[in-house]
Amino acid sequence: MILLEMFTYPFIVRAFVVGILVSVCAALLGVPLVLKRYSMIGDGLSHVSFGALSVAVACGWAPLPVSIPVVVVSALGLLRMTERSKLGADAAIAVVSASALAIGIIVTSLTTGMTTDVDSYMFGSILALSQADVALSIGVSAAVLVLFGLFYHQLFAITFDESFSRATGMRVGVYNTLLAVLTALTIVLGMRLMGAMLISSLVIFPALTAMRLKKSFFGVVVLAACLSVVCFCVGLTASYLLSLPVGASVVVTSLAAFLAATVIGRIRGRN
Amino acid sequence: MDKEILLACRDADLGYEGKAIWEHLDFQVRRGDYICIVGENGSGKSTLLKSLLGLLRPLSGRIDRAESLRGGAIGYLPQQTRAQKDFPATVTEVVRSGFLSAGGHRLLYTPAQKAQALVNMGKLGILELKDRCYRELSGGQQQRVLLARALCAARELLILDEPVTGLDPAAAQDLYRTLAYLNKTEGIAIVMVTHDMENALRYADFILHAGQGKHFFGTVRDYLASPMGRRFGGESA
Numbered sequence: 001m002i003l004l005e006m007f008t009y010p011f012i013v014r015a016f017v018v019g020i021l022v023s024v025c026a027a028l029l030g031v032p033l034v035l036k037r038y039s040m041i042g043d044g045l046s047h048v049s050f051g052a053l054s055v056a057v058a059c060g061w062a063p064l065p066v067s068i069p070v071v072v073v074s075a076l077g078l079l080r081m082t083e084r085s086k087l088g089a090d091a092a093i094a095v096v097s098a099s100a101l102a103i104g105i106i107v108t109s110l111t112t113g114m115t116t117d118v119d120s121y122m123f124g125s126i127l128a129l130s131q132a133d134v135a136l137s138i139g140v141s142a143a144v145l146v147l148f149g150l151f152y153h154q155l156f157a158i159t160f161d162e163s164f165s166r167a168t169g170m171r172v173g174v175y176n177t178l179l180a181v182l183t184a185l186t187i188v189l190g191m192r193l194m195g196a197m198l199i200s201s202l203v204i205f206p207a208l209t210a211m212r213l214k215k216s217f218f219g220v221v222v223l224a225a226c227l228s229v230v231c232f233c234v235g236l237t238a239s240y241l242l243s244l245p246v247g248a249s250v251v252v253t254s255l256a257a258f259l260a261a262t263v264i265g266r267i268r269g270r271n
Numbered sequence: 272m273d274k275e276i277l278l279a280c281r282d283a284d285l286g287y288e289g290k291a292i293w294e295h296l297d298f299q300v301r302r303g304d305y306i307c308i309v310g311e312n313g314s315g316k317s318t319l320l321k322s323l324l325g326l327l328r329p330l331s332g333r334i335d336r337a338e339s340l341r342g343g344a345i346g347y348l349p350q351q352t353r354a355q356k357d358f359p360a361t362v363t364e365v366v367r368s369g370f371l372s373a374g375g376h377r378l379l380y381t382p383a384q385k386a387q388a389l390v391n392m393g394k395l396g397i398l399e400l401k402d403r404c405y406r407e408l409s410g411g412q413q414q415r416v417l418l419a420r421a422l423c424a425a426r427e428l429l430i431l432d433e434p435v436t437g438l439d440p441a442a443a444q445d446l447y448r449t450l451a452y453l454n455k456t457e458g459i460a461i462v463m464v465t466h467d468m469e470n471a472l473r474y475a476d477f478i479l480h481a482g483q484g485k486h487f488f489g490t491v492r493d494y495l496a497s498p499m500g501r502r503f504g505g506e507s508a
Binding site: 036153 | 403424
């Protein structure tokens with residue numbers, strides 16, 4: 001009964017809608033990102049996104065219109081860094097994300113102080129979502145789903161083998177950019193709910209978990225999307241029932257799923 | 272009788288940012304040729320490959336391609352990356368991805384492409400592996416999968432970048448026999464960068480040797496008679 005009662009609160013319904021949409025997008029994009037060793041880009045972007053949001057709040061600007069372009073530009077920048085210098089890429093991303101976070105914190109403490117707004121960007125909150133966020137999430141996730149579907153084979157090809165794709169005349173740069181931009185959008189949307197510190201887990205966990213269980217790329221993509229939604233719903237419900245922060249409960253649920261998948265994968269591997 | 276020319280370098284200077292690594296390179300790949308590119312590390316073999324694949328423009332001169340090779344229709348076997356070793360994908364998924372060249376975006380593979388993918392897997396003896404996961408295959412089997420993918424991209428020319436690196440000797444011999452079969456029976460031209468001089472001399476029709484500032488292109492016999500060939504091919508021939 002208490003579970004049904006949950007849906008009488010409009011903010012919970014909004015959290016479910018936005019969360020499910022963001023989970024699906026993050027999981028889909030996560031598979032190529034993880035396989036291309038770009039997981040850290042997701043993490044870097046969430047910190048940049050936090051920095052942008054704090055500055056926007058401090059200046060009294062609307063948060064999303066400011067942070068979306070900033071994060072998209074950073075996504076392109078991080079992508080270039082990763083492509084240019086294979087060796088220093090993870091260090092470069094770490095530097096960018098720590099700096100963005102630091103700037104966000106300094107701007108915040110100089111102006112408003114640590115308000116609930118800023119706190120909710122850091123650790124996520126189901127109260128942070130407005131009706132406009134729901135509309136934006138629906139728009140962005142529709143775009144992610146359609147583009148992912150349209151370019152599924154191309155994304156597979158550039159993920160599996162960039163040099164071959166380049167040699168056969170595919171515009172690899174265009175698809176990498178598409179991947180980075182869609183990731184940026186997904187992260188900005190999901191960050192309000194999950195928090196800057198935890199949003200990258202939404203990108204990484206489902207792909208990792210699905211990879212333990214499935215042997216085909218298609219299987220991994222489908223399972224990652226399903227797992228992501230299930231983990232989000234379980235996590236959100238747990239957060240409602242136990243009064244826990246959403247982001248953290250979703251991550252812990254995902255971790256449990258990952259550990260279970262690892263054990264199942266090991267057992268299967270032995271037989 | 273002249274065989275049809277697939278790819279021709281005509282007085283081409285190749286290199287990066289105005290700095291030519293290859294100067295006045297003249298050579299051609301004709302239908303059914305088997306050419307090995309040899310030379311020390313850093314002598315510009317990968318620059319040449321990139322240029323042949325059309326990823327790098329010649330600084331001067333020309334690289335002409337036959338009509339049938341335009342639009343990315345070159346079968347390429349790159350060096351394997353570490354990321355691929357544990358990639359979750361079935362053999363079928365990998366092989367079919369060879370059809371995604373520049374021309375035309377389709378949402379699904381056509382029935383003809385799916386059939387052709389099966390034919391190519393058959394040619395390489397990996398049909399029974401078609402639902403297996405790529406990461407569970409041996410190095411030699413993985414190379415066959417990538418060759419089948421390359422055949423989906425192109426039927427006339429295969430360009431291979433050190434294909435036997437990392438294979439055990441038996442798998443390497445296996446790969447050479449497969450390539451010889453594709454070359455002789457299917458008439459596919461092969462251009463291979465390799466360090467394996469012994470097998471290069473055994474299987475190739477022509478050798479392109481990259482050296483500091485100078486190069487050699489000619490038949491294996493001419494190569495062995497040349498100063499470069501005596502120095503490099505001597506011990507194994």
